Each structure stands twice: as structure tokens, then as C-alpha cells.
Amino acid sequence: MVATEAPAAGRLLGLAVPPSRPVASVYFGAERPPFEEPSILLDGTGAGPAANVAVMTNVAPGYGPPGAALVACAVVGAPARAGLDAEVRDQLRRWFGSAVDRWRHLRTYRIAHGQPDQRPPFSPKQRVRLQPGLYVCGDHRDTASIQGALYSGRRTAEAVADQLAR
Numbered sequence: 729m730v731a732t733e734a735p736a737a738g739r740l741l742g743l744a745v746p747p748s749r750p751v752a753s754v755y756f757g758a759e760r761p762p763f764e765e766p767s768i769l770l771d772g773t774g775a776g777p778a779a780n781v782a783v784m785t786n787v788a789p790g791y792g793p794p795g796a797a798l799v800a801c802a803v804v805g806a807p808a809r810a811g812l813d814a815e816v817r818d819q820l821r822r823w824f825g826s827a828v829d830r831w832r833h834l835r836t837y838r839i840a841h842g843q844p845d846q847r848p849p850f851s852p853k854q855r856v857r858l859q860p861g862l863y864v865c866g867d868h869r870d871t872a873s874i875q876g877a878l879y880s881g882r883r884t885a886e887a888v889a890d891q892l893a894r
Contacts, residue, residue, distance in 0.1 A: 729862075729863040729864070729865070729884065729888070730862075730863070730864045730865075731864070731865050731866060731881065731884075732866060733748070733841040733866065733868070734746060734748060734841060734844050734866060734868035735748060735841055737864050737866060737868065741858065741862075741864060743858075743864070745844070745868055746844040746845050746846060746850065746868060747844075747845045748840065748841035748842070748843065748844055748845060749804060749805050749842060749843045749844075749845050749872075750805060750838060750839065750840050750841075750842055751802060751803065751804050751805075751838075751839045751842025751843055752802075752803040752812055752836055752837065752838045752839070752842075753800060753801070753802055753803075753836070753837045753839070754778070754800075754801040754803060754812060754813050754816045754833070754836045755798065755799065755800055755801075755833075755834040755835050755836070755837075756798075756799040756801070756813075756817075756820075756828075756831040756832060756833055756834060757792070757796060757797070757798060757799075757831065757832040757834050758796065758797040758798075758799055758827070758830070758831045758832075759795075759796060759797070759830065760797060760827070761783040761785065761786055761797035761799070762781075762783065762797075762799065762820075762823070762824040762827065762828075763783065763786075764786060765786065766783075766786045766787045767782070767786075768780050768781070768782045769781045769782070769823070771819070775819070776803070776819065777803045777812065777815050777816055777819060778801040778802060778803055778816050778819055778820070779802050779803065779804045780801070780802050781799065781800070781801050781802075781820065781823075782799075782800050783797050783798065783799055783800075784798040784799070784800050785797045785798045798834075799820075799831065801816050801820070803816065804842070804843060812836055813833040813836055817829075817831070817833070843867070843872040843873075844867060844868040844872045845872075846871065846872045852870055852871050852876075853869075853870055853883075854868070854869040854870070855869075856869055856880060856883050856884040856887055857884075857887045857891070860891065861891075863884045863887060863888060864884070865877070865880040865881045865883070865884035866880055867880065869883075869884075870883075
């Protein structure tokens with residue numbers, strides 16, 4: 729089974745893969761969470777740069793020290809550039825006010841192949857069984873998202889189980 733990003737899967741298996749879009753994850757430490765719900769806030773305006781924001785400690789308190797919040801911001805298509813954290817902070821200041829000025833930038837991760845580029849037309853739910861005993865999974869086999877990656881993994885596990893049951 730091959731479970732990797734699209735370009736690596738393509739190289740290993742000789743598959744045609746969609747081009748990739750980079751993604752940056754910008755992390756801040758805050759004294760208090762800007763909201764209490766275990767939710768993902770989406771930027772419906774497209775004004776960005778962050779496409780969405782989640783307070784990770786609202787879901788998993790152990791991701792941060794007691795009484796603090798870990799804020800994660802996803803920037804899709806972000807080129808590697810200095811100052812991205814400041815741009816995200818400016819956006820979040822419009823959302824949450826001046827409390828954002830006290831947040832500490834922890835780290836910015838840039839993922840070169842963060843999402844397969846699936847602009848229309850594209851065909852989701854690509855086959856995961858390439859031949860007997862050879863399977864591939866990842867969001868490039870489904871939809872460009874964590875959910876797509878998980879669903880692809882599930883489809884792959886079901887295909888392997890089905891093959892073993894025969």
C-alpha cells in the first residue's frame with residue numbers, strides 16, 4: 729500500500745497526478761481562546777490570507793499548556809514568504825480584535841504539496857486498488873481535504889479487507 733502525497737505516489741507508481749497547491753499552517757499561542765467552541769471558522773469573504781482558523785486546544789486541551797490556547801490558521805496557496813504570520817495576524821485582528829496583538833507566533837509550516845489542485849473538471853473517488861496487492865490512498869484519490877484523505881484510506885482498507893476475504 730502506498731499512502732503519500734500525490735507527487736510521490738505518482739513517482740512510485742507511475743500515476744498521473746494533479747498539480748499541487750502549497751499550504752501554510754500558521755500557529756499562535758494565546759492566553760485565551762478567541763472562541764470556545766470546537767469549530768473551524770471559515771473566511772467566507774476570500775479576503776484571506778487564512779482560509780480557516782481553529783483553536784486546537786478547544787478540541788484537544790493537551791495540545792497546549794493549561795490555561796492557554798493553540799490557534800491554527802490554514803493558508804492555501806501560500807508562497808514561501810517572510811511576514812506571512814503578520815498578514816494572518818492582521819486578518820485575525822479584524823475578526824477577534826486587539827487581543828490578537830498579544831498572541832505569540834509559534835511557528836509557520838509550509839507544505840509544498842499541501843493539497844492536490846482539483847479545479848474543475850476533476851474526478852473524485854479515483855480507484856485505490858491498482859492491481860491485486862497494490863493499493864494507493866491519499867486526498868489525491870478523493871477530495872483535497874483531510875476528510876478526503878481519511879475517506880480514501882477507508883476505501884483502501886475496505887478494498888484490502890475485501891481482497892483478503894476472497
